[in-house]
Amino acid sequence: MYDAPKVILGIIVFLLLFTSPLWINIFGGQTSVKPNIQLPKDANECVYPTEYMKNYHMDLLNDWRDKVVRDNQRFLLKNGNFVDFRGKKMEMSLSHTCMKCHNNKSQFCDQCHNYLSVNPYCWDCHVAPKEGMK
């Protein structure tokens, strides 16, 4: 092999770079950290089924944002009628509807978002709720 020291150095750099997730996982010691969502205890019904909310909540919130902020439509309409949710008109609001039950941001939203480094810009405009207040 010609230029052996340079080539071997190159191979080592290549292997280290391409296996770097391995070393982060093994020596980071956090592979067992998993999202641990705290579900609201006093509510058993969401605006949509759990499976849908799990994967599409961002689409829903975006849609609500557009309706409220751009079309001045605060309450969800279905076929011209207000939608009933837990005995009231369903308000399309992150703070007033979602966070009523899911009232702990760090125990709910942040669990998965931090795990997958998702940085939604909800709280650029909204004031993040104070933790521990019921």
Next chain:
Amino acid sequence: MGLFFSIVAFFIVALIGYLGYFSPMIFGVVIPYLALAIFLLGIVVRIIKWAKSPVPFRITTTAGQQKTMPWIRRNRFDNPSNAWETIVRMLLEILFFRSLFRNTKASIKDGKKLVYGSEKWLWLFAILFHWSFLIIVLRHFRFFSQPTPNFVSLLQSIDGFFQVGVPIIYITNVAIVVALTYLFLRRVINQKIKYISLSSDYFPLLLIFGIAITGILMRYFFKVDLVQIKELAVGILSFNPVIPEALHPLFSLHLFLVSVLLIYFPMSKLVHMPGIFFSPTRNLANDNREKRHINPWNNEFKMHYHTYEEYEDEFREVMKNVNLPLEKEEK
């Protein structure tokens, strides 16, 4: 023919990948491990193979003035004469595709004149593709490793700078699809390039296109359970694999295409990734006139050099007849 073959091959691979959700263990754990092993080992084998080929002479395909008399302005980085200038040339090549930037196009003007013009489109879409691909791979560290490295958030915020849509549309996602479309259509539409294209040219483009499209579909249209996917990825990448209960067909397709890409990588043109570092026309300083480079397999003691004196002796009569100047005039 090559085009047809590679399209058929791609669809067979894609079908297998799509059906992968039937077996989470094989498609979620076994094949990815196999692919990673073949990729890493294959690249190392290729590198060692290259390093065994001697490059006895500096190949001087340069695009700039060589270092010569002090009053002649030289082109330091296109025609380097020492190590650090060569490193700069290599960096320009690897990071900015300098050779491709010099790409020219031949065309016939007025029906009879052959003219060469500058052609930057290939460079533009090639650099768009490669940088997008790199950034996308780096962004995927949010799935590969726990804790996620800090650079991921930075990349995400720059890549999603325009904050369009939810989830935010990444610039690189658009760029890679546009660039791959160009690179593929270039081979299909331009007859001259189609003539020299092989199935091994089309296939990797289709494969990477498939990977990009399935990724985009999962991000924006058919959402998959990312927590489960990260658990699978981190499990594999910490030698503690958890066999998932079920795989989403789109995800098994995405993962299988990536696995096929990793396996295909060391045995195809894609090895230009490590290969570019071994380009003799780029990675050697052009110092043939300053230093004497000796063939590594020469045996100085056994070799017989045909010196100029001997040459002159051999052709003296002939040279004399055509009045060539001679070093040693014979009386």
